Amino acid sequence: MPEIEFVLCEPLYEGNIGFAARVIKNFGFERMVLINPPEIGDEAIARSSHARDILENAERCTFDEVIEHSNLLVATTGELSKTISTAMRMPYYSPSELRGMLDGIDGRVSVIFGRENWGLSNEEVKKCDIICTIPTSPVYPIINISHAIGIVAYELAHLTRREYPHATRTEMDSLYSHFNDFLDRIDHQDFKRENTMIMLRRIFGRTRLTPREVTTMHGLLRRTEWHLNNKK
Amino acid sequence: MPEIEFVLCEPLYEGNIGFAARVIKNFGFERMVLINPPEIGDEAIARSSHARDILENAERCTFDEVIEHSNLLVATTGELSKTISTAMRMPYYSPSELRGMLDGIDGRVSVIFGRENWGLSNEEVKKCDIICTIPTSPVYPIINISHAIGIVAYELAHLTRREYPHATRTEMDSLYSHFNDFLDRIDHQDFKRENTMIMLRRIFGRTRLTPREVTTMHGLLRRTEWHLNNKK
Known part of the structure; x- marks a missing residue:
């Protein structure tokens, strides 16, 4: 099983970081990495709720340090027509396809989420191995970063519900x-x-x-x- | 295709309602129903971002009015051991199973999300047809309501990514x-x-x-x- 970490690359708002910590823990993950985050204050702590440990243990890294410690880099990008037409952001995979691609992979997998306003730069995407895009409505495709992290974490969690028996x-x-x-x-x-x-x-x-x-x-x-x- | 609406039953925080409006629109849905919501102010509007239309067009209903206008009621519940042991909240289905169950259903389907602090009451769950639970980590199973709505909307959206060709x-x-x-x-x-x-x-x-x-x-x-x- 890969060890999955969620990397927030230059997030702008501490509230989103708090929410991100919470969904990461909701789906059983533990590692959050922050690249050049804003100051973490009361709002982040409040939104992290019972995931304050994830927030407090978040590793601070540069992008290059993430590359160095990671075995596989996944860039998440919004489905904007102006960006997907370039070869750099192709081919792209949905979170459920990504789940299949990580099956049987060992080592540290870094799933990287870009800035709230303009995502990841081409320079950053270039350095990644796999591109992942959440399918969204063309009417309003831009998902809040913590919701995007929640959906990817949900897909990658491999959690099964507690089983209940069916009649024989x-x-x-x-x-x-x-x-x-x-x-x-x-x-x-x-x-x-x-x-x-x-x-x-x-x-x-x-x-x-x-x-x-x-x-x-x-x-x-x-x-x-x-x-x-x-x-x- | 069913017409899916997302019902927030007595939500406590306007911020969550704003975020809910946004993810609903992100996944191509349009209908939000609010049962006894708090006052909608600047925070909800800010968090709804470009989904202010969803927020402003949200229908205000009572629980009984939802029952009256809906063809199928889905109660979403947290995976708490104290609640799932009762027959009322069994059997439960994951969002991806729910997606399969709605295939081919016509009419209005109401997916109902409970209060941030204690979810849906037994009285409310009793009136629903299907129970849906998002599989979460037992360490911290309580998901923020807007993240829960995001995951259910993502599963129910049936959105396909814009296709790109593979080599022949x-x-x-x-x-x-x-x-x-x-x-x-x-x-x-x-x-x-x-x-x-x-x-x-x-x-x-x-x-x-x-x-x-x-x-x-x-x-x-x-x-x-x-x-x-x-x-x-």
Whole structure:
């Protein structure tokens, strides 16, 4: 697994640096590198919230020092037509493509984000190995730097949600069998039976029930059956 | 295609509303709905940047009005262990899974984001059809609301980057043929030839050259050949 660091190249606003620290930590990363940042004050600290450690441990480097310590440099650039027409910023990859490209890479990978007002210079982009661009609307393509970092971090995080179990084949079959008995109980017409059962399988198949939901469905059917059997 | 709207339920800070408007527009969406928001002032306007139209056109609704006008309600919730253990917030889907679930759905889809400090209430979640959770680090799972909206909007946007062409099979074959001739020119040993050609195909195959890059490679080879032929 590569060790990913997020590099902010000459950020202008401390608030963005604080927000950046927060999303970096939200997605399980730890390293923030700052190239010539403004003074870090109360606003950055407030916006970093519980990621003040990321902010305080941020490494201060020059661009050349980043190049020196990094195994792979990724330049992130906005999707501006005036810049992508040049060979220097081509070809470019989306964050999800980047995720695939980093699979199996070892060492330090630096994902570099440019200045809020004009991004990275051609000189800086030239020194990078891969160009990454977040696909945005042509109506308003310029994303706030902390939101851009959030999206790249989200894609690179490889986080899986805590897993919850789905009902097993056996549990589902038992539910369908219960449905079938229930259809008997309500004198569902024979000629419709097969199609109705198929429809129930379609509905409950695509909804991917949890075991608890299966139990609840059985409960509802049983409760209905009891009322049918004990009706006045 | 569903018409997606982003609903902020009782947001506390106008700054977050401004940032939300901006990311909504960044990913090509237009509709923001505000349930009982704070006063919108200079900070929201500043942070919305060129998405002031989204901010100004935001619809003010009650939760029940959202339910009434919407075809599908998606509750977004933080991945807190105390909440996900309840059946009400299960099963939950990631933003990329949500994207798949909305494929082919028509009508208005409301993606609802809760308060900055305690999210959505159980009463509110109960009224929703689908639960969506952004996978985050257990170390610091609480994402700023505007960053959460950004990530969901990014996933739901279905935006494709402007396409650029890759070199065709014929262009690549012509390059490999040029490499092969070049190996002749530098007396590359016969017994190594096949492996070297395979390696060149591997390298340039996986790097997916653009036509312009192929042209440049030919140019470099030709320039080298000229120097080999005209050496003093």
